Amino acid sequence: MDLLDNLVLGISVAFTFQNLTYALLGCMVGTLIGVLPGIGPVATIAMLLPITFHLPPTASLIMLAGIYYGAQYGGSTTSILVNLPGEASSVVTCLDGYQMARNGRAGAALSISAVGSFFAGTIGTIIIVIFAEPLTRMAQKFGPADYCSLMALGLVAAVVLASGSITKAISMVFLGLLFGLIGTDVNTGAQRFTFDIPELSDGIDFAPIAMGLFGIAEIVVNLERHLERGGAIKVGSLWPTREEIRRSIPAILRGTLLGSLLGVLPGGGPTLGAFSAYTLEKKLSKTPGQFGKGAVEGVAAPEAANNAAAQTSFIPMLTLGIPSNAVMALMVGAMIIQGIQPGPEVMTKKPDLFWGMIVSMWIGNAMLVIINLPMIGMWVKLLTVPYRYLAPAILLFCCIGAYSLQNSTFHVMQVAIFGVLGYVFVKLGCEGAPFLLGLVLGPQMEEYFRRAMLLSRGDAMVFIERPISLGLLITTALLLVLMALPSIKKAREEAFQEEG
Amino acid sequence: MNRFLTKDFLSGLMFVAFGLAALYFGQHLAVGTPVRMGPGYVPRMLSLILLALGVVVCIVALVSGSEPVERPKWKPITLVTLGIVCFALLFERAGLIPSLVVLVMISSLAGEEFKLTEVLGNIVVLSILCTVVFKVGLGMNISVVQGIW
Numbered sequence: 001m002d003l004l005d006n007l008v009l010g011i012s013v014a015f016t017f018q019n020l021t022y023a024l025l026g027c028m029v030g031t032l033i034g035v036l037p038g039i040g041p042v043a044t045i046a047m048l049l050p051i052t053f054h055l056p057p058t059a060s061l062i063m064l065a066g067i068y069y070g071a072q073y074g075g076s077t078t079s080i081l082v083n084l085p086g087e088a089s090s091v092v093t094c095l096d097g098y099q100m101a102r103n104g105r106a107g108a109a110l111s112i113s114a115v116g117s118f119f120a121g122t123i124g125t126i127i128i129v130i131f132a133e134p135l136t137r138m139a140q141k142f143g144p145a146d147y148c149s150l151m152a153l154g155l156v157a158a159v160v161l162a163s164g165s166i167t168k169a170i171s172m173v174f175l176g177l178l179f180g181l182i183g184t185d186v187n188t189g190a191q192r193f194t195f196d197i198p199e200l201s202d203g204i205d206f207a208p209i210a211m212g213l214f215g216i217a218e219i220v221v222n223l224e225r226h227l228e229r230g231g232a233i234k235v236g237s238l239w240p241t242r243e244e245i246r247r248s249i250p251a252i253l254r255g256t257l258l259g260s261l262l263g264v265l266p267g268g269g270p271t272l273g274a275f276s277a278y279t280l281e282k283k284l285s286k287t288p289g290q291f292g293k294g295a296v297e298g299v300a301a302p303e304a305a306n307n308a309a310a311q312t313s314f315i316p317m318l319t320l321g322i323p324s325n326a327v328m329a330l331m332v333g334a335m336i337i338q339g340i341q342p343g344p345e346v347m348t349k350k351p352d353l354f355w356g357m358i359v360s361m362w363i364g365n366a367m368l369v370i371i372n373l374p375m376i377g378m379w380v381k382l383l384t385v386p387y388r389y390l391a392p393a394i395l396l397f398c399c400i401g402a403y404s405l406q407n408s409t410f411h412v413m414q415v416a417i418f419g420v421l422g423y424v425f426v427k428l429g430c431e432g433a434p435f436l437l438g439l440v441l442g443p444q445m446e447e448y449f450r451r452a453m454l455l456s457r458g459d460a461m462v463f464i465e466r467p468i469s470l471g472l473l474i475t476t477a478l479l480l481v482l483m484a485l486p487s488i489k490k491a492r493e494e495a496f497q498e499e500g
Numbered sequence: 501m502n503r504f505l506t507k508d509f510l511s512g513l514m515f516v517a518f519g520l521a522a523l524y525f526g527q528h529l530a531v532g533t534p535v536r537m538g539p540g541y542v543p544r545m546l547s548l549i550l551l552a553l554g555v556v557v558c559i560v561a562l563v564s565g566s567e568p569v570e571r572p573k574w575k576p577i578t579l580v581t582l583g584i585v586c587f588a589l590l591f592e593r594a595g596l597i598p599s600l601v602v603l604v605m606i607s608s609l610a611g612e613e614f615k616l617t618e619v620l621g622n623i624v625v626l627s628i629l630c631t632v633v634f635k636v637g638l639g640m641n642i643s644v645v646q647g648i649w
Contacts, residue, residue: 167560168508171515171553178522178546190539193525216580223576223610388611389622392604395580396626399587399603400596400634407641412588416581423577427569428514429507446542458534 003129006355013356014363019062022055023360026063027367030070035077035379036390037084042326042433043218044071046210047394049334050401053207057338058353062360064334068327069364072270072310073117073372076303077379080109081235089270089306092278096291096298103294108240110376112248114369116300117307120256121365124311127260128318128358132347135319139344145452145462149472151445154322156476157265159434160483169434172425176435179204180442187450199410206333206439208402208411212418213425213432214326215398219391220423235376240296248300251281255304263309264316269325273309274302311361318354319344321444326433329440336440507569508561515554522547579610595646596635597627 013019029051033044048067052060072089079090080097093113100109142150159169182193183203194200240248258280259273281301282291291298314331316322321343323329335342340350347354372379402411425432456462463469503509522543529540583606590599601623608619634640635649643649 165508167553167557168511171511171550171557174546174550174553175515175518178518178543178550181543181546185539187537188530188539190529192529192539192543193522195525216584220576220580220610223580224573388608388613389618391611392583392607392619392622393626395583395607396587396600396603396630399584399591399599400630403588403591403642404634404640409588409591412584412591416584416588419584420577420581423572424514427507427572428511429567430511430514449542450537453534453537460534 002133006133006351007129007359009351010355010357010359013058013352014062014359019059019356019360020363022059022063023066023364024367024371026052026066027070027364027371030067030072031074031077031368031372031379032070032382033394034071034074035382036074036394037078037082037222037383037387039218039222039394040075040085040090041068041071042210042330043214044074045327045330046207046214047398047401049207049210049330050404052334053337053405057335057340057350058356060334060338061331061353061357062364064331065357065361066364066367068310068331069121069307069361069368072306073114073368074379076113076117077110077376078383080113080299081106081380082383089274092274092302093299093306095278096293096295099292099294100296100299104236105244105294105296107236107238107376108244109296109299110235111238111373112240112244112296112300113303114373116248116252116255116304118365118369119252120259120304120308121311122362123256124260124263124308125358125362125365127312128315128361131315132319132354132358135315136344136347139320140348142344142468143452143466144448144455145466146468146472148445148448148452149463149469149476150320151322151441151448153472153476153479154316154320154324155434155437155441156479158324158437160479165429166480166483168430172430172432172434173438176438176440177442177445178438179209179435180439181446186443186447197410199408203443204439205405205411205414206337207405208414209418209439210330210333210436211398211402212415212420213422213436216395216415216419217422217426217432219394220419221426222387223391235380238373238376244296248296251297251301252304254280254284255301256308258301259305259308260312262305263312265324269313269327270306270309273305277301277305307365314361317342318346318357321346323437323440326436329433329436332440341444502568503562503565505569506561506566508566509558510569512554512556512558512561515550515557517554519547519551519554522550576610579606583607583610591642593646595643595648596630597645600627600630 029048030044033039045067052063075090076093079085079093080101083094083098085091085094097109155173159173160166182200184201185192191201255277258277262273262276263269278298278301281297282288285297313324313328316324317328317331323332332342340346398415399412402415403409405411422432452462463473526540526543529543530538531540531544532538583603587599587603590602604623604626608614631644635644
């Protein structure tokens, strides 16, 4: 049985002392930063990228995955305790989680969310194990033209499902693609948009961009908003009552199922999963009036869903090399920096990395529950540190981190520049995620496009003549047309209004 | 005037500006033919698409309106950026501690409250923490104070 062999390989990689340590470290640092109010998983990962770059590839990806879970878990903690979601996927948790906290059930909300997330994470990991191989095998049949179309579909779908204004988001993708071209052209050696800056000739570095765009811009916005928080935080007993358990089990199951399904979609990811799970629970509930007043299902289902989705959103990234949201784009960027080209080859050429990472995902999830529930008191203390202390400290770590990438202050300058750009994006309501996706996929997409055109002797029809490519392009076009239909457009706008 | 100070219209303008800039700075790149694409082929294509999209965003914003842009608060963004730039300029010339002091000072001014004692306390804690973590712990090749350590 192949699957078992793979798992054994994965376990042997993940359970080494070194990798367990990095998984643990990742979870801890991720929670540490993620628990800070107003800082979501994307910002957390962006800021912590530099510390993983000096590790061996497997360890660094394991640590990054740990940071991701930690950040997400930390985000739920802040949502429940102080009603300050770090990002869209924990907005829903605030609705009932914070109310539970006000009813003195914060401890129960936290432990249900932790156990629900762990269960969902386990199922999500199993799904990855089952689908990774068939998907990879399928992807190996893809030619350059198919890949180009697949990326187009991935980009469009991510944009369509995850952002407010479609035209703006697509423009952001193109802007990202353009930024991705900065550097030396691989085929001809020509310098493109490098302005004679030697640091740019190797291509624009992706980590400082992510740090500036998400980290710095987020800090500045938080400073503007003047984050306030209410009074002392009481966690109370971590044990849920029998009634709470009875009500949350089915909610966790449904949340996991929904989250796993939606997570695979490009642009799906945790946010969509969490929102849909909440809506579903509210519809199924016999007492929908309780939602928003501290219904335990309103915490259990979205928390399970966002974690399941966080897991399954690794599937398109690991098997096809297509990131479906900003977090996965960061992962792709990290892999490229480690010299691994994400895509179907990863599984065949680096099985130890691939399966080791998958197994350590599960370990990471388990660690979160085991470590974080007993440590909740410490995170709560951290929450009471005023932002005026935290902001300079975070900025400082970003700067040192950026410097450490290549021991160059040029990267620190880049962080400053992209911080300003990120701020402009926020002010203009332009989303950073599509930009990042474009930036990460840009160079590959150009490569595939040029190769496809070369093979077809300059005939663009190749994108329509190959059945796989044609199918992907038709799907892309359908998505765009669907979104332009008035009824769907309206429903979509309403959904996003609820979110904001 | 307010018709133009909307989020969408200004975003459109931004896309147009980036498109034009990319065309201008990419004009020396050879475009080549579809079979043998030069280094300029894809950039040219992308810039033109971005330009067109920017125009569309602008027109849509003018015709159907959009949210007005919130007035930006200049203090946080200016001071944070200034702090990072100072850090970048000082780091290799003066060392970790001086650049840290400058960054924390400037960025603390960006917040609403500024109490000198608190900021000084923060600086002391961060100086010790960074020295221990980055210099001693991770053994990074940086000087704590240039010329001394």
